[in-house]
Amino acid sequence: MDPVQLLPGLAAAFHQDHHSGVVNGPKRAICVDVGAHHGEFVARMLQLFSDLESRRYHLSQRASTRFKSRFRDLVGVLAFEPNPNTFAALASRHRMQGWGDFGVCALQAALGNETGRQMSFHALDDDDSEASTLEQDHVSGHELARLPHRRLKLDVASLDAWLLDGYREPSTMAAGAGSSSCSLLDARRSVLDLSDDASALADQIFLLKIDAQGHDDQVLRGAHKLMAAGKVRFLIFEYEYAGQPRDLDAPRALGSTVQYLWKFNMVCFLVLHRILIPISDKYWTSAYDIASRHPRAQQSDVICGEVHDEGLALLIRSFGTSPVAPRAAEFALFALESLRADSLRMKVLTEWRHFAWSPAEVNHIEMIVNASAQPWARGEAMFLQVVDCLLRGLNAPAHLWPGLLRVWFRRAATLGSPSAVLELGMLEHFHGHVSLNQSRLQAAAFYRRVARSQNTMLAGVAAEMLRYLDTP
Secondary structure, eight states, X not given: OOGGGGHHHHHHHHHHHHHTXXXXXXXXXXXXXXXXXXXXXXXXXXXXXXXXXXXXXXXXXXXXXXXXXXXXXXXXXXXXXXXXXXXXHHHHHHHHTTGGGGTEEEXXXXXXXXXXXXXXXXXXXXXXXXXXXXXXXXXXXXXXXXXXXXXXXXXXXXXXXXXXXXXXXXXXXXXXXXXXXXXXXXXXXXXXXXXXXXXXXXXXXEEEEEOOTTOHHHHHHTTHHHHHTTOEEEEEEEEOOOSSOOOTTOTTSHHHHHHHHHTTTEEEEEEETTEEEEOSGGGOOXXXXXXXXXXXXXXXXXXXXXXXXXXXXXXXXXXXXXXXXXXXXXXXXXXXXXXXXXXXXXXXXXXXXXXXXXXXXXXXXXXXXXXXXXXXXXXXXXXXXXXXXXXXXXXXXXXXXXXXXXXXXXXXXXXXXXXXXXXXXXXXXXXXXXXXXXXXXXXXXXXXXXXXXXXXXXXXXXXXXXXXXXXX
């Protein structure tokens, strides 16, 4: 399956956000292409995302700096290719087609999961071959070992280092040395909109595409910071394995890689001909990893995206049109909605465990409450200060408010606040995740507990609310 076939659906997702006035929507389609080969993927992306031919015509008519800058407003591509012979062809195509005017920067570099060490790179002499690799197992015992190739020592760096940690490319890769179409400084400025000392991407990477001939999972783990910061919107990588048979839960097996991405809320789909099969979380099965048990028997493309991204649904509808599986898109959309619900529950649970009120908020509430002259007024004082914090803006995500308010309102109710009792009942009645009738029963059960309280004021409020709930 050629990943280029996924580009029309991705372009539709980008243009939908770009032209529909989505708040904080993407301004540019920034693509990082690891393993760019001769630039086939880059060329197709430029054509779909920026109307390349019409822009080239306008540039030929009026190639001013002002016009060139206008044609970089939609696309920025950073292409990595480690094979010297292949990169020479990529750089030549870059010059001949004027890709520099369209926001494309090509760098000869090898990427991995760490920075600061050299690795052996098996570079095939055949410029058209896509089999050059950092993976020794990919060559040993394979027909590639009999093909003319060189074994090179290359400096390897992670994608995080290149884009976030201020990595400086070795002098042999600097612009002007015949190994890059632009310098890394130029790439940071023109493609990624970074200043010289920037430590974070201004824009999200729209697409990270990896084709590293068995080394893809290592490149992914070298982008840990980008993933954790939510700086990658869509991801395409290739899965293949050519070593000795291994366990299906091995660290570099497909299941482990998909599980690693799910931690960042990235949902993945196995790409077949016009079919996308969900493989994340509960939809994973070992049948999707054939290569771990039968090396060299599988070469699969995988596409992933942030689980709540609306562009995923558009991609599924546009790509999943196989005549042999007419309901494949329907199944994928159902799986996406199910995974979204699971992801939201996981997110709320995680944030609830790690959330903490700021000291200023806690001190503000406690100070006002403790300053109340009369003990019976402290409950209402606490309730009013919590409401005041709510009106001013809580230091918490909105979906955590019901849980946080329950914590504070229970404390206020314990101090004798009838208002807090009413609010707790409202939270039970209208902010649950059950049916209206079930939430009504839960609210009634809460008021019955309060009605047995020794505090006559709270018991009276609860009894009154019980009469209201019992009224048809």
